[in-house]
Amino acid sequence: MTGLEGDGLPMTALAVAAGRAVEASRPDRLIDDPFAAALVEGAQSSQDWPLAWPDPLDAAPLQQPILLASTYIGMRTRFIDDFLRPGEQTRQTVILGAGLDTRAYRLPWTDGARVLELDLATVLEFKAQVLAGLSAEPGCELVSVPADLSHSWGELLQAVGFDRTQPTTWVIEGLLPYLDADAQLLTLQEVAALSAPGSRAVIERAVALPRTQDFEAKLREFSAQTGLPMSELLARADPPDPSRVLGQAGWRCTEHPVEELCSRYDRRISLAPDAELPAARPAAQPTAQPAAQRGGFVLAWL
Numbered sequence: 232m233t234g235l236e237g238d239g240l241p242m243t244a245l246a247v248a249a250g251r252a253v254e255a256s257r258p259d260r261l262i263d264d265p266f267a268a269a270l271v272e273g274a275q276s277s278q279d280w281p282l283a284w285p286d287p288l289d290a291a292p293l294q295q296p297i298l299l300a301s302t303y304i305g306m307r308t309r310f311i312d313d314f315l316r317p318g319e320q321t322r323q324t325v326i327l328g329a330g331l332d333t334r335a336y337r338l339p340w341t342d343g344a345r346v347l348e349l350d351l352a353t354v355l356e357f358k359a360q361v362l363a364g365l366s367a368e369p370g371c372e373l374v375s376v377p378a379d380l381s382h383s384w385g386e387l388l389q390a391v392g393f394d395r396t397q398p399t400t401w402v403i404e405g406l407l408p409y410l411d412a413d414a415q416l417l418t419l420q421e422v423a424a425l426s427a428p429g430s431r432a433v434i435e436r437a438v439a440l441p442r443t444q445d446f447e448a449k450l451r452e453f454s455a456q457t458g459l460p461m462s463e464l465l466a467r468a469d470p471p472d473p474s475r476v477l478g479q480a481g482w483r484c485t486e487h488p489v490e491e492l493c494s495r496y497d498r499r500i501s502l503a504p505d506a507e508l509p510a511a512r513p514a515a516q517p518t519a520q521p522a523a524q525r526g527g528f529v530l531a532w533l
């Protein structure tokens with residue numbers, strides 16, 4: 232399994248878009264993404280992605296992991312949408328590993344807002360083509376920046392007009408697990424180096440995956456069942472702690488574990504109708520668990 236569709240579109244980007252389509256179809260939806268289903272359909276994927284929320288008890292067994300994932304994707308998308316509320320936006324927003332994220336099109340943006348999206352050229356071109364076919368217009372100035380984020384990308388960003396003297400909002404969602412530890416560190420350091428006072432960031436942590444044979448076998452089995460290339464996740468060992476890296480550069484960081492999102496949005500990551508909410512830890516409360524095993528989100532302000 233290569234993790235890429237024939238046209239070079241990563242399966243993971245499609246899976247997340249499918250998750251948003253499923254979430255947006257729920258009567259109790261946390262987000263509205265009118266473009267997600269069209270993006271998945273446009274890819275003519277080899278996988279049969281669910282695009283609507285069925286009665287979970289009727290869902291085919293192979294669709295159940297994706298439905299569970301969509302519950303998480305819904306909360307994650309909403310959490311970041313909330314961070315990008317118009318009153319709190321900076322004029323400049325950079326979305327690293329933007330994938331098939333359509334925030335530039337579907338969120339309300341303040342006048343003069345500029346959104347720079349970085350991802351592989353194939354992903355950005357596919358997204359632009361599908362959205363143009365839907366006559367969708369971004370609500371901001373949108374700049375697509377094809378980039379390989381496993382290498383330094385700061386100069387590329389500045390070459391397309393990114394202004395490092397202005398505050399920036401950074402979005403790092405679903406990207407870090409696909410970068411090895413060195414590239415994750417470089418990305419966080421570049422964020423810090425390019426940020427003017429008043430900048431802010433939302434970062435989804437990469438969870439370090441165990442390197443046991445048993446765990447690798449489970450990942451392969453899950454990949455074979457769902458079509459998601461989980462076995463290609465690179466964040467195997469010692470990912471840097473975003474709070475630590477940005478904290479050392481003078482940022483104020485708060486921690487937001489997944490349990491907090493479940494409690495905030497009243498969602499359970501379970502298909503059982505009577506599942507209980509996980510006990511919520513309040514934001515920023517210290518935990519004994521090492522950062523790399525925690526998952527969840529970091530919000531940061533400079």
Ligand SMILES: C[S@@+](CC[C@H](N)C(=O)[O-])C[C@H]1O[C@@H](n2cnc3c(N)ncnc32)[C@H](O)[C@@H]1O
Pocket residue numbers: 241243244247248327328329330331332349350351354378379380381382404405406409410
């Ligand atoms: C799981 S998707 C998440 C996309 C998007 N943030 C979202 O939530 O919908 C991961 C994205 O990271 C991008 N990505 C992974 N490795 C990359 C790299 N080395 N350079 C550029 N983009 C990369 C993929 O192309 C993909 O779009």
